[in-house]
Amino acid sequence: MVFFGEGVWPESKSFSDEGYGPIPSRWRGSCSRDVGGVVCNRKLIGAKFFNKGYLAFIGVALNNTFKTVRDHEGHGSHTLSTAGGNFVPGASIFGHANGTAKGGSPRARVAAYKVCWPPLVGGNECFDADIIAAFDAAISDGVDVLSVSLGGNPSEFFEDGISIGAFHAVKKDISVVSSAGNSGPDPGTVSNVSPWMFTVGASTLDREFVSYVQLGNNKQLKGASLSSVAMSSRTFYPLISGDKAKAADALAEDAILCQPETIDPKKAKGKILVCVRGISGRTGKGKQALLAGAVGMILVNDRKSGNEVIADPHLLPATHINFTDGNTLFAYINSTRNPTAYITPVETKFGLKPAPVMAAFSSRGPSLIEPSILKPDITAPGVSVLAAFTEFVGPTEDESDNRYDAVLFTIRNFNVMSSCFRIRDDTGNPMLDSSNKRATPFAYGSGHVRPNRAMDPGLVYDLTVNDYLNFLCARGYNQNLLSLFSVKPYACPKSYGVMDLNYPSISVSQLNGSMTVSRTVKNVGSARSTYKARVRSPAGVTVSVKPSTLKFEKIGEVKKFEVKFVLNKSNAKSEDYVFGELLWSDGSHYVRSPIVVKHK
Template sequence: MASFVKRSVLCLIPFLLLAVVAVGEVATSADDELTTFIVHVHPHEDHELATADEKKTWYTSYLPEDGRLVHAYHHVATGFAARLTRRELNEVSSAMPGFLAAIPEEVYVPLTTHTPEFLGLVTNPPNGSVYGSDRGAGVIIGVIDTGVFPFHPSFADAGMPPPPARWKGRCDFVNASACNNKLIGARSFVTTTKPILNGTAGNTEPFDDGGHGTHTASTAAGSAVAGAHVLGQARGVATGMAPRAHVAVYKVCNATACLGSDVLAAVDAAVADGCDVVSLSLGAASHPFYLDAVAVAALGAVEKGVFVSAAAGNSGPNATSLSNEAPWVLTVAASTMDRAIRSTVQLGNGAAFHGESAYQPTNVSSSSSFYPLVQVGAALCGPGSLDGADVRGKIVVCQLGGGPGRNITRVMKGQVVRDAGGAGMVLVNSFPIGYTTLAEAHVLPASHVDHAASLAIRSYMSSTANPVARIVFGGTVLGTRSAPVMAGFSSRGPGLQDPSILKPDVTGPGVNVLAAWPTQVGPPPTQLDDGVPRGGPTFNIISGTSMSTPHLSGIAAAIKSVHPTWSPAAIKSAIMTTADPTDRSSGGGLLLDEQHRPADWFAAGAGHVSPEKAADQGLVYDIDPRDYVGYLCGLYNSSQNVSVVARRRVDCSAVAAVHGSALNYPSISVVFPRRWNTSRAVVVRRTARNVGTKVPVTYAVTVDMPAGGDVAVDVSPRELVFTEVGQEQSFDVAVTARRSGTGARKVVQGALRWVSGRYTVRSPISVSFD
């Protein structure tokens, strides 16, 4: 996997996240070069404007000419986006009352049949299910992505009621029948007037140019489609997490790129249209929140009661590689499920190693002959790398990843091998990605094997002058491996902006996820004698935190349908405090990472989502969105920067600052300096609200920390007694370090659990010495 940082630019192409690329700072923009800037303003009270049209007219009056205004923001940001030169920006900033800041345009690059069952959700739930048969009913999910293919059966509306009366959105397809009671809205913010990276413009209709948006939207709330499969594999009923929810799609990307000003405009529109949940499979290199358009938009949405989930990123397993760290966002990591689409590599020495591939032609069987096994050069198998190489009729070993700055996908590698006459491909992992394997729609016989298998295969190749191998296909297999396991590509904490907020928040299915796709995948139509089933609705299997995010968006929508009065923070708390930190298939052992070691909280967050438990939790930790202003003042101590994020004028000298560890967050993170006076403790307070229906009820606390370690955690009081529904009780958590002196960074992690007769409310604890 290629993952690198250059000029604060983070490339996350290989696993289908949307990653940010900064075009440039104001100070380095050419004086006469037109650049899109997001301009934040807080007009003086004399300039308060009542309507959107009045605001737009006012903004335009300060711009040099018509056509420069790109977007005017009204709900999740205060200001506008405009194309200006640096000189023009300086003139606008000096003339416009209430000018705060101008942020250069950012360019974003476009990077289930089994998951409902794996998560304990089924199409026809049994008696006792919290959700009943209407999971997500009455809730609207806004998907900010690459658009949608509206005619896919995953967006059929049989049995769906009309959208709620609050819905104010629209459908911008020329064919009005493209929208219905399932797909209730679709808009494009990719216009023909804005160049994107390569100078090309997008379709003004919100059609999906690549498939990413169709996949994420159907994962969140797709209707049930029987007989779904990818090239005959992973057969079953494909359904979203909230199949009764309505979907609105906001296109912010064409086939090659997306613009940050469009993302902000799309979230602004989703809030105005009446969405309850916003799903963002988008990410960026870490920025201060006042420079992060997604963080600004998300806070505006949360303040209006809209739940926001966003991808953690695909730069794992590197530490501090997270995207979307803001505490008001649910940050979603990616992990596996217990399904394999098996493709086995058999070597000439008798050894065999299970890998995966979605393409499994029947004209290649276990009786097939062995083929020579070769590796060419660095084995990257990028375009041109096999030119002149003798690989015809051979199986080629290719390394996962593409080298710095190169977007070479796994399927692309197979195409290179196929074009060079290769008979098959073995895709091998480097050490960091460990045991993570991907079942993709390759264009030739292939197998993606883990790092242990990679070492054994290369050892065999070096031990003989004529290494041979064959690929044997085993089809779809369920329940044969530990799951969930963290994906090697899933980004890790701690967060760079504020390590006192433990991130990511939770993990969900993000590896080999089947969902809707606009077109047929796999080998080209000329290769139709392989016995692979084709036809019918088209689906694809892809991986990334882009895939885990809509799972959580749909689950949040399902919880919202059961608890319509819960705030975004309450829903987030219920998801996190019921998350499972154990491996479901190994009798209760800890959830594992990509090396099959116990995963820490910086990889898995609170653990793997448990949807049924999340909708029936006893206590929640709620946060008034106004508390985030005090948090921001404590984080930045800059009224101007906080005003940008808060979208209103803030005087931090008049606001009580709140440290991140003191925010009423469902997890606890404390960071000690390397030298620490062990006679003192850090005390953080949490306030729990009783949302259970039976009172009175008593919760007793249990602290799970490593015995005899460097950290002691005490909780006071030891019991919480609730006599009313909705009652709140506070408690203090004292964290004492038993260690001092200097040394390498060390992290001690555990949890505290409030347990009643029915509920367990679990909060991860992370204590770091830095």
């Protein structure tokens, strides 16, 4: 596996090569000459940095910080170890989440290709020139899987360096996995929407890090935290909200968010400061509380964030509560002259129900570039994941956070790679969004990862490079644009539509009356098997499958079927997407395709 991102902290135990044999001879990669002292081994078998695009944009010479693969901010090490980190017994963060840490593929060989650097004006930190150069290197080096935990605003395929580079990797039979992005929960925010990339959203685990708020009126509110310090036992402190503690020249709407220089220390000192989520970072709000002399902080979700609470390594006693409990908290503060509270120490708890739940930050579909391709493809654990970190900064990445000597692992929230899926939580009910509403395929794609099921899928939807080129032709790409993806001139078929792509999901964005879509599946399960179709039609749409039974006589046999959509205009709402599913089963395999429909 090769990972594009912010680099690696090679000394982490997640990248130990204990128990590994010689590096496979087919690997042609290497470690760059590195001023940061990055050394490879039989686990971390490659490390390179790519910065010419970044340097060209700046136009000035930079120091040695830009000549190393070493991870200076933590995200690169974290994503790399989450997907491919070795077994690490006794891992924890501040004494919590004790156990053995491991990646999704702990015995995989890994390599880190650094393509992202400190952000410039406008937020630019990963440049297409560097990303494409990294793709070229990875292809030449003989990688099997590429993980690209990067992404920006959705853009047309020919304008997207990740999309172009990924296409050339796929041509060499390299799987490319990418993040859906962190711009949720608004619709249409998903990035990395090319059909040749596997795009992954983020959802929760059944583990939580709990810290309660005990109110002076005996009510208790459940929160999440990884604060490394705790309050004096059972001592209640005065409560004050950010707007009530605002500095004289600050706006109340900024102070309630605990923005920098908006809190008056004379008002906040010795109290628990209440801050609302939004604009600035969560741990950054904790820093503002600490600077103002507060003894603790309660972070309250805004309406948009709903019930999603995140355990952060705050610099002071702090906890994060949901929107509903936040309303309870503010009602208490406003109902009494002297509100008080106590924040309990952090506890690790397992068996959380319901789980998984979609993360609010995970970017959502539909794809703004091509809505006939459902993105993300799946979702995987991406909230409060314990994995490797850098020792260059503390877990909040703030200059004042000097806990790096004690933190070799940390909890992060992000999107990672995996495959195969489910759409129900551990209570047996449909997966939920962070708002407690039923989640849709625009959040989770085909569902939450179930990697063991991927070893025996039964049926697969095959796609070739020519299929992808035909898809681009159907989108009106001329030879000039196609040349970005195909070195040789490509003859576009006379009749091919974007709906003809053999994608494992079916998304109809403009249903007017009726439409028929064809798909083919290959048998990779039992040689002799019979699959029967079951359909859950979207509201207001009738869906039928022909044939409804597929009989296979051998492994590798391919069968074609058609799915017909008929709009029931009396029940249709043109402004809404509606969802359903097609399920093929032989009694032991269950091959599910989500269905998404919107009509004109």
